[in-house]
Amino acid sequence: MVQRQFPKPAEVLEFMKVKPPQFGRDARLKKALTISDLRAIAKRRTPAAAFDYTDGAADQELSIARAREAFEDIEFHPDILRPAEHVDTTTEILGGTSALPFGIAPTGFTRLMQTEGETAGAGAAGAAGIPFTLSTLGTTSIEDVKKANPNGRNWFQLYVLRDREVSYGLVKRAAEAGFDTLHFTVDTPIAGNRMRDSRNGFSIPPQLTLGTIANAIPRPWWWIDFLTTPKLEFASLTSTGGTVGDLIGQAMDPTISYEDLATIREMWPGKIVIKGVQNVPDAVKLIGMGVDGLVLSNHGGRQLDRAPIPFRLLPQVVKEVGADATVMIDTGIMNGQDIVASIALGAKFTLIGRAYLYGLMAGGRAGVDRTIQILSSEVRRTMALLGVSSIEELEPRHVTQLTRLVPVR
Numbered sequence: 123m124v125q126r127q128f129p130k131p132a133e134v135l136e137f138m139k140v141k142p143p144q145f146g147r148d149a150r151l152k153k154a155l156t157i158s159d160l161r162a163i164a165k166r167r168t169p170a171a172a173f174d175y176t177d178g179a180a181d182q183e184l185s186i187a188r189a190r191e192a193f194e195d196i197e198f199h200p201d202i203l204r205p206a207e208h209v210d211t212t213t214e215i216l217g218g219t220s221a222l223p224f225g226i227a228p229t230g231f232t233r234l235m236q237t238e239g240e241t242a243g244a245g246a247a248g249a250a251g252i253p254f255t256l257s258t259l260g261t262t263s264i265e266d267v268k269k270a271n272p273n274g275r276n277w278f279q280l281y282v283l284r285d286r287e288v289s290y291g292l293v294k295r296a297a298e299a300g301f302d303t304l305h306f307t308v309d310t311p312i313a314g315n316r317m318r319d320s321r322n323g324f325s326i327p328p329q330l331t332l333g334t335i336a337n338a339i340p341r342p343w344w345w346i347d348f349l350t351t352p353k354l355e356f357a358s359l360t361s362t363g364g365t366v367g368d369l370i371g372q373a374m375d376p377t378i379s380y381e382d383l384a385t386i387r388e389m390w391p392g393k394i395v396i397k398g399v400q401n402v403p404d405a406v407k408l409i410g411m412g413v414d415g416l417v418l419s420n421h422g423g424r425q426l427d428r429a430p431i432p433f434r435l436l437p438q439v440v441k442e443v444g445a446d447a448t449v450m451i452d453t454g455i456m457n458g459q460d461i462v463a464s465i466a467l468g469a470k471f472t473l474i475g476r477a478y479l480y481g482l483m484a485g486g487r488a489g490v491d492r493t494i495q496i497l498s499s500e501v502r503r504t505m506a507l508l509g510v511s512s513i514e515e516l517e518p519r520h521v522t523q524l525t526r527l528v529p530v531r
């Protein structure tokens with residue numbers, strides 16, 4: 123028999139302590155425990171066309187869905203009784219250090235998502251000790267990014283445009299501003315088919331239609347920010363008007379080739395990385411040519427839909443190019459566990475695109491800080507639970523890739 127008693131009023135009150143509701147940006151961000159939580163906040167606060175431009179991908183969006191699924195299908199193998207009391211997440215990448223095994227990927231039109239744009243990304247990256255990458259289609263100038271991240275590492279992503287002189291001018295300016303690595307993106311000879319943009323009538327600059335006005339009403343802060351801060355300024359392009367696809371179509375040169383790589387190599391004093399590699403022979407060829415690194419990427423599924431999943435390609439590429447080559451990876455990273463698994467399977471570094479942008483849309487600079495915080499604690503916790511104290515200790519034996527999709531041959 124359980125002994126019963128009358129509850130004491132003081133003890134009842136103890137249970138009934140009501141926490142006053144908290145409002146505002148900090149409270150909102152504190153409640154976000156995962157990148158998916160940040161995405162949900164971003165969706166509520168950002169006009170549909172800008173959110174969809176960020177969140178969406180090409181055609182049926184199968185590439186991005188498969189990439190995320192491949193990360194979900196990881197199985198980890200922890201060692202027992204191997205304490206990892208102090209976890210060190212520092213890593214060496216492309217001639218410098220990074221406090222965490224990830225950096226911020228280049229994204230275009232970033233100030234359209236939230237007005238602080240690249241300044242928030244570069245500032246947050248600098249504060250966290252990780253690299254920030256500015257896109258050719260960025261909306262903050264090279265020099266202003268340097269101001270936002272004066273002591274940290276800045277990387278520049280190059281699109282070779284039809285107007286070669288514009289591209290070369292950017293390369294020179296980035297070198298002069300002390301950017302240490304150039305990412306030459308090679309997966310965008312033409313624009314991918316971004317269906318959500320076409321359906322939303324998404325254009326640069328944003329156009330006011332009945333639909334956009336109706337969508338703006340519950341999101342007044344985005345519009346106030348947009349209308350009361352400096353006009354969108356592109357890092358490079360002067361032409362605007364039309365969808366992003368139109369803009370990319372006008373600007374990109376579909377005939378870029380290895381010759382362009384040779385030219386840029388001569389102009390660029392720092393490290394050079396090819397972003398958008400999607401098969402083993404290309405990876406082997408590029409490393410053989412002496413490039414400083416590769417990013418296995420399908421552009422977050424925004425270019426060729428149904429392209430290979432970079433995380434699946436990773437072990438094959440590392441096997442062929444050797445463990446010393448700098449192979450990096452992006453596409454689909456939503457959790458620190460995705461990053462740990464990539465490093466274990468041989469990636470030297472990872473890049474985050476949308477994970478950063480969800481944070482940005484959820485709360486500007488503080489939102490990007492939150493993204494980095496969430497991923498960082500996920501990385502640390504995963505390493506500690508695996509019994510691993512440093513990045514170098516992560517090995518392929520720590521991860522199995524389970525698979526739902528199996529090639530026919």
Ligand SMILES: Cc1cc2nc3c(=O)[nH]c(=O)nc-3n(C[C@H](O)[C@H](O)[C@H](O)COP(=O)(O)O)c2cc1C
Pocket residue numbers: 175176177227228229230257258259260279307397419420421422423424452453454455473474475476477479
């Ligand atoms: C909104 C958006 C804009 C992007 N713009 C560029 C760009 O201008 N140049 C580039 O090389 N990659 C660009 N990317 C691709 C990212 O650099 C990166 O490869 C991709 O976002 C990684 O996938 P994730 O978003 O799942 O992390 C963009 C991605 C997004 C989501």
